[in-house]
Amino acid sequence: MSEFKLHCFAMSGNSYKVALFLALAEEDWEPVFVDYFGGQTHQEQWRQEVNEVGEVPVLEHKGTKLSQSALILDYLAETTGKFGPNNxxxxxxxxxxxxxDNHKFTSYYATLRFLYGIKQTGETPVTAFLRERAIAAYRIVDDHLRKTPFLVAGRPTIADLSLAGYVYMPEETGMPESEFSHIAKxxxxxxxxxxxxxxxxxxxGSTSL
Ligand SMILES: N[C@@H](CCC(=O)N[C@@H](CS)C(=O)NCC(=O)O)C(=O)O
Known part of the structure; x- marks a missing residue:
């Protein structure tokens, strides 16, 4: 049995933050597929046994279950000694x-992607609002990355892995990608x-609805 189990599904960028850590750190891990689009995270039993707030990612390690990607990343950095802070x-x-990231960078973009890129709602006042908010967050990150190769301390840390959750997702979201050259690098x-x-x-899991 693998040391780490990650409850996740392919289209979940929040789960990718943790999966990417485990891959880059070359940890012994396995994914546990969660049928999000089939309603699994809404089932009473799943909520009781896996996560009461009905979200992935959930990391299982040594008999405990952890949720919230930032907390999981912090735990993994502490446990493995990789991608964490030095002081x-x-x-x-x-x-x-x-x-x-959790409040603004991932949050607005992920919701925009879900509506516009996955559910294909077309443009609505909601998608326009989300894009405006996502662009504002992306501009802040792009400007920060103008000065440094990685977000903190000039080396890759869990902060980068957190913000990287959705940036490789291929769905069209109508974001002005060419504006964010430092994010691209x-x-x-x-x-x-x-x-x-x-x-x-x-x-x-599936990569489209
Ligand atoms: N802040 C949470 C967000 C997790 C999250 O929203 N996960 C999505 C999948 S990417 C989910 O499970 N959503 C279920 C829902 O909102 O009902 C984290 O960073 O782990």
Missing amino acids: PEERQEIWRWMLF WKDRIRNLSGWRHPYDLMP
Whole structure:
């Protein structure tokens, strides 16, 4: 049995954050497919046994189940000694970016992608609002990456893996990608790390509705 089990599905960028850590760190892990589109995370039993808030990713390790990607990444960095902070200041910077990611960078983009790119709602006031918010977050990150190759401490950390959750997803979202040249170079830097794999190669399940 693998040391780590990750409850996930291919189209989940939040799960990819953790799957990418496990792949880059060359940990002994296996995915556990969650049938999100079939309603599994809404089942009472799944919520009781896996995650009461009905979300993936969930990481199983040594008899415990952890949820929230940022918390899982922090746990993995601590447990494996990889991609974590080297001092308290770096830890604060990593958490600052992971919280910004959860609230703004991933959050607006992932919801836009779900509606516009996956459910194909077409443009609506909601998708226009989400894109505007996502663009604002992407501009902040792009500007930061103008000055540094990775988000914190000039080396890849869990902050990068958190923000990388959705940036390789292929669905069309109407974002002005060409505006974000520093994000593009950062994506290439992460893609060139040994062990990198695309989310749809790393996690099980369908890649379209
Ligand atoms: N903040 C959470 C977000 C997790 C999340 O939203 N996961 C999605 C899949 S990518 C989910 O399970 N959503 C279920 C729902 O919102 O009902 C994290 O970082 O782990």
